[in-house]
Amino acid sequence: KAGVTQTPRYLIKTRGQQVTLSCSPISGHRSVSWYQQTPGQGLQFLFEYFSETQRNKGNFPGRFSGRQFSNSRSEMNVSTLELGDSALYLCASRREVQETQYFGPGTRLLVL
Amino acid sequence: DQQVKQNSPSLSVQEGRISILNCDYTNSMFDYFLWYKKYPAEGPTFLISISSIKDKNEDGRFTVFLNKSAKHLSLHIVPSQPGDSAVYFCAAQVGGSNYKLTFGKGTLLTVNP
Numbered sequence: 001k002a003g004v005t006q007t008p009r010y011l012i013k014t015r016g017q018q019v020t021l022s023c024s025p026i027s028g029h030r031s032v033s034w035y036q037q038t039p040g041q042g043l044q045f046l047f048e049y050f051s052e053t054q055r056n057k058g059n060f061p062g063r064f065s066g067r068q069f070s071n072s073r074s075e076m077n078v079s080t081l082e083l084g085d086s087a088l089y090l091c092a093s094r095r096e097v098q099e100t101q102y103f104g105p106g107t108r109l110l111v112l
Numbered sequence: 113d114q115q116v117k118q119n120s121p122s123l124s125v126q127e128g129r130i131s132i133l134n135c136d137y138t139n140s141m142f143d144y145f146l147w148y149k150k151y152p153a154e155g156p157t158f159l160i161s162i163s164s165i166k167d168k169n170e171d172g173r174f175t176v177f178l179n180k181s182a183k184h185l186s187l188h189i190v191p192s193q194p195g196d197s198a199v200y201f202c203a204a205q206v207g208g209s210n211y212k213l214t215f216g217k218g219t220l221l222t223v224n225p
Contacts (some may be wrong), residue, residue: 032214041217042201042216043156043201043215043217043218044215045212045214046145050214054190056211058212062139090156092155097211098207100146100158101158101213102158103148103155103157103158105153105154105155106154106155
């Protein structure tokens with residue numbers, strides 16, 4: 001069974017731009033979560049989608065948004081990029097919300 | 113306020129010896145705990161988990177211990193192998209309608225040949 005895939009793997013943007021990251025979960029998984037990993041803060045939860053509905057949201061500004069499609073694929077959008085948004089963005093999927101999450105390889109975003 | 117803490121940023125052990133990684137938590141509502149391993153340029157890989165109704169769970173070389181009264185869990189790797197060198201994250205979640213994972217900042221384990 002294929003794992004979680006994320007595209008693109010690497011991205012360079014400049015301040016003020018916006019970016020959209022994509023995540024395809026493991027087949028049959030209906031929940032997709034997004035995390036931001038930075039050296040100082042570790043892994044921080046952004047939000048979780050289940051059956052196209054946002055279930056949980058972390059403490060991030062409204063510039064960070066997401067959505068999930070009917071095929072469970074998810075996108076995350078960051079508008080008005082700031083230097084501090086440079087991070088590894090990880091997507092994780094699980095079949096049901098109470099089950100173990102499985103992570104993708106991440107998208108490395110660099111904001112210049 | 114950091115609810116899941118891994119106080120050792122790094123740990124170095126000799127091949128064949130035991131590696132013990134520690135994790136403390138503050139939220140008494142956490143009822144499920146997980147350990148993930150992460151290599152550079154890859155996403156975290158699930159390793160082992162434990163429910164709060166247990167105090168020990170074993171899977172091959174990996175054992176997780178949970179001490180609820182102390183709000184402490186540990187991951188034991190015996191014997192340690194060079195391929196175990198990675199960053200290990202402790203994570204916790206609250207059941208019910210939430211199931212959101214809260215991660216520690218990770219511990220870099222280096223296993224020396």
